[in-house]
Amino acid sequence: MPWINGRELSSATKHARQRSRRRLFSVCAILSAAVLFLSALYLSGAPADKHLSVYSVAANYALPLVQRDGRDYVGLLELLEPLGQVTAKSDGSKWRIRYNSSVEGDFQVGKNHAQVMGREADLGGKFLMENKRGLVPVGSLGSLLPRFLGGPVTLHEAAGRLFIGSIATHFTVSLAGENPPRLVFHFTAPVNPIIATEPGSLRMTFSREPIVSPASPTLTFGNKTIPSAIFSEGNAAAAITVNASIPVMATFSSDGRTITIAPTTVTVQNIPPANPSNAVRAATAPAQNQPTTAPAAAANPIPRRYFAVVDASHGGDDHGETLNTTLMEKDITVALARSLRQELESRGITTLVLRDSDANLPVDQRAVFANADHAAIYVALHASSFGHGVRVYTAMLPYGGDDRGPFRSWSTAQRPSLPLSQRIAGLVASELQRRQIPVHDLAAPLRPLNNITGPAIAVEVAPQGSDVSQLTAPDYQQLVTSAVATAIANARDQLGAAP
Amino acid sequence: MIPRHLAIGMAVLLAAALVLGGYAWHVRKTVTAAPEVAADTRPLAPPLAGPTEPVILFVAHDEDGTLRAESAQIPMPSNRQQRAEELLRTLLSIYLDRNSPHVLGPGSEIHSVFLVDPGVAVIDVNGAFADTHRSGVLVEEMTVASLIHTISANTQGILKVKILVDGKQRDTLAGHADLSSYYDVSAVNQLAAELQPGQ
Numbered sequence: 001m002p003w004i005n006g007r008e009l010s011s012a013t014k015h016a017r018q019r020s021r022r023r024l025f026s027v028c029a030i031l032s033a034a035v036l037f038l039s040a041l042y043l044s045g046a047p048a049d050k051h052l053s054v055y056s057v058a059a060n061y062a063l064p065l066v067q068r069d070g071r072d073y074v075g076l077l078e079l080l081e082p083l084g085q086v087t088a089k090s091d092g093s094k095w096r097i098r099y100n101s102s103v104e105g106d107f108q109v110g111k112n113h114a115q116v117m118g119r120e121a122d123l124g125g126k127f128l129m130e131n132k133r134g135l136v137p138v139g140s141l142g143s144l145l146p147r148f149l150g151g152p153v154t155l156h157e158a159a160g161r162l163f164i165g166s167i168a169t170h171f172t173v174s175l176a177g178e179n180p181p182r183l184v185f186h187f188t189a190p191v192n193p194i195i196a197t198e199p200g201s202l203r204m205t206f207s208r209e210p211i212v213s214p215a216s217p218t219l220t221f222g223n224k225t226i227p228s229a230i231f232s233e234g235n236a237a238a239a240i241t242v243n244a245s246i247p248v249m250a251t252f253s254s255d256g257r258t259i260t261i262a263p264t265t266v267t268v269q270n271i272p273p274a275n276p277s278n279a280v281r282a283a284t285a286p287a288q289n290q291p292t293t294a295p296a297a298a299a300n301p302i303p304r305r306y307f308a309v310v311d312a313s314h315g316g317d318d319h320g321e322t323l324n325t326t327l328m329e330k331d332i333t334v335a336l337a338r339s340l341r342q343e344l345e346s347r348g349i350t351t352l353v354l355r356d357s358d359a360n361l362p363v364d365q366r367a368v369f370a371n372a373d374h375a376a377i378y379v380a381l382h383a384s385s386f387g388h389g390v391r392v393y394t395a396m397l398p399y400g401g402d403d404r405g406p407f408r409s410w411s412t413a414q415r416p417s418l419p420l421s422q423r424i425a426g427l428v429a430s431e432l433q434r435r436q437i438p439v440h441d442l443a444a445p446l447r448p449l450n451n452i453t454g455p456a457i458a459v460e461v462a463p464q465g466s467d468v469s470q471l472t473a474p475d476y477q478q479l480v481t482s483a484v485a486t487a488i489a490n491a492r493d494q495l496g497a498a499p
Numbered sequence: 500m501i502p503r504h505l506a507i508g509m510a511v512l513l514a515a516a517l518v519l520g521g522y523a524w525h526v527r528k529t530v531t532a533a534p535e536v537a538a539d540t541r542p543l544a545p546p547l548a549g550p551t552e553p554v555i556l557f558v559a560h561d562e563d564g565t566l567r568a569e570s571a572q573i574p575m576p577s578n579r580q581q582r583a584e585e586l587l588r589t590l591l592s593i594y595l596d597r598n599s600p601h602v603l604g605p606g607s608e609i610h611s612v613f614l615v616d617p618g619v620a621v622i623d624v625n626g627a628f629a630d631t632h633r634s635g636v637l638v639e640e641m642t643v644a645s646l647i648h649t650i651s652a653n654t655q656g657i658l659k660v661k662i663l664v665d666g667k668q669r670d671t672l673a674g675h676a677d678l679s680s681y682y683d684v685s686a687v688n689q690l691a692a693e694l695q696p697g698q
Contacts, residue, residue, distance in 0.1 A: 387637055398677070443689070
């Protein structure tokens with residue numbers, strides 16, 4: 001055995017310590033990397049927050065779901081709040097909810113059954129209470145809600161979509177033309193999907209609209225360029241994916257009721273939409289095997305499709321004022337709306353006319369369309385034989401209507417935007433006055449002004465003299481609408497910054 | 500041979516039939532002859548007797564689209580609710596007059612006014628009030644503002660007002676003014692101020 005002196009021994013010990021430190025360092029580094037890798041893996045695999053979309057005549061909204069015991073749960077109070085008057089109180093493990101002062105439900109923590117108006121309701125899982133919030137399994141809503149609401153509901157549980165009443169929006173699709181082909185979707189109500197693109201497909205995601213599946217979710221067209229489209233639903237939304245072998249784009253027409261998918265080689269101008277002025281947005285999908293360089297419009301969908309929403313008040317059975325034996329207010333408002341659209345668009349303002357025909361359109365629906373589109377300005381048009389000149393109105397909000405939690409009261413939805421609405425009304429009045437038109441700027445208890453979430457005004461046009469037939473004169477209509485359009489165009493910066 | 504008791508019964512029945520027939524003929528003639536009273540559905544005027552009080556009515560004027568304060572001396576009951584009813588009936592009598600500054604349809608009437616604490620007034624008008632009202636944003640809101648501003652100016656503590664038609668809720672007065680919600684008295688008072696002459 002070789003001998004070593006003290007200095008050699010000291011050197012050997014030092015080397016051993018260094019090796020040991022290096023080994024320890026390596027182990028720590030490997031462990032850290034492993035922890036980071038596993039964390040990243042865990043986070044990437046974590047499910048996204050789940051939601052339940054609720055579609056009803058009163059409101060369309062989404063609620064977060066929580067997962068307990070392997071089931072999806074939703075807060076019953078939060079679900080019913082936008083639909084009516086709801087109160088809830090808890091007493092120990094008991095929880096009582098009252099809907100519209102007439103329907104009462106009694107729940108008990110841990111029980112699979114509840115009592116609604118004295119009748120037993122199966123929850124299909126345990127009732128839970130967290131922070132005094134009553135949570136029910138999502139699967140129970142199909143049987144539980146009709147007892148509260150007194151009407152049918154349809155639950156698409158796997159997709160997280162709940163339809164209250166007959167609220168569904170249906171669609172048909174047809175292929176028009178062969179070279180180039182155009183795929184035309186017709187919807188029963190205006191839609192505003194998010195357009196996203198992937199190689200070889202264009203995907204329209206409907207998160208707010210109650211779109212329902214056609215007879216078959218897969219639609220084939222026997223065309224090489226656009227062979228098929230697939231309807232799917234999941235995570236609280238519906239989607240239509242259009243498969244295409246070349247880049248395609250989507251254009252909107254008929255006030256959002258028609259979407260046309262066509263190859264990008266066909267320009268928007270070549271597509272004859274039902275209403276050319278409404279073709280305002282296009283998104284392209286790259287062809288398969290091509291780099292996914294989608295334009296900004298496709299990558300970041302535009303939240304606002306129309307800057308201005310013009311509402312021709314009345315329509316259908318609602319004639320408005322009978323101005324004379326042959327003249328109805330509803331007819332004048334349509335003419336004024338068309339004239340205003342033309343004036344706005346000539347100033348570069350994209351405009352949606354809510355009623356372009358003699359159709360019934362409830363005031364709630366008008367507000368829903370305007371709110372869903374996040375329009376920068378909503379203008380309701382009225383005509384009257386009373387008085388002279390033009391009146392510009394902003395909402396006179398009703399009493400009360402306090403917001404509840406995250407939900408804004410429908411009757412006073414206009415409240416946050418009212419100051420801006422009043423400023424715009426003032427600008428419109430000034431512009432009319434500048435053109436020698438008698439004008440009055442007032443508040444009015446006029447629906448749906450109070451239900452619009454953005455800036456909203458109403459314009460009531462009366463003849464300058466006593467001759468009601470002046471309301472039909474295109475010159476007079478244009479005089480008024482051009483003043484309104486000029487004021488809106490001048491306020492574009494203010495309106496563009498509005499929420 | 501017919502038994503005697505049957506013959507007597509038959510005679511009594513015949514006599515009763517004749518008497519009743521004669522009476523029916525008489526009643527029919529009376530109804531036919533009664534003169535047709537023309538339907539006067541105007542609201543009753545306030546009672547002429549009793550002490551009068553000064554009140555302020557806010558009267559809509561169509562010719563310039565204004566709401567003008569007009570003082571009046573009218574007999575007023577002591578009950579708060581009846582006072583409110585009399586006040587609005589007086590206002591309505593102005594609108595139903597031949598020289599009305601803001602014409603309401605014939606037969607328009609205030610059924611009743613309910614004052615509910617705290618601060619709620621419910622004005623119940625009849626069907627003719629709404630059915631015959633002229634349609635238009637301004638013309639309808641002038642009527643609404645006139646009723647609400649008059650009642651709130653003369654009755655302390657009213658915060659919100661609901662207008663019913665024949666005891667039921669209606670969407671609008673005549674296609675425009677919203678009747679589905681409670682009116683905020685402060686908002687109506689502000690509108691009334693904007694409708695004053697010279698504003």
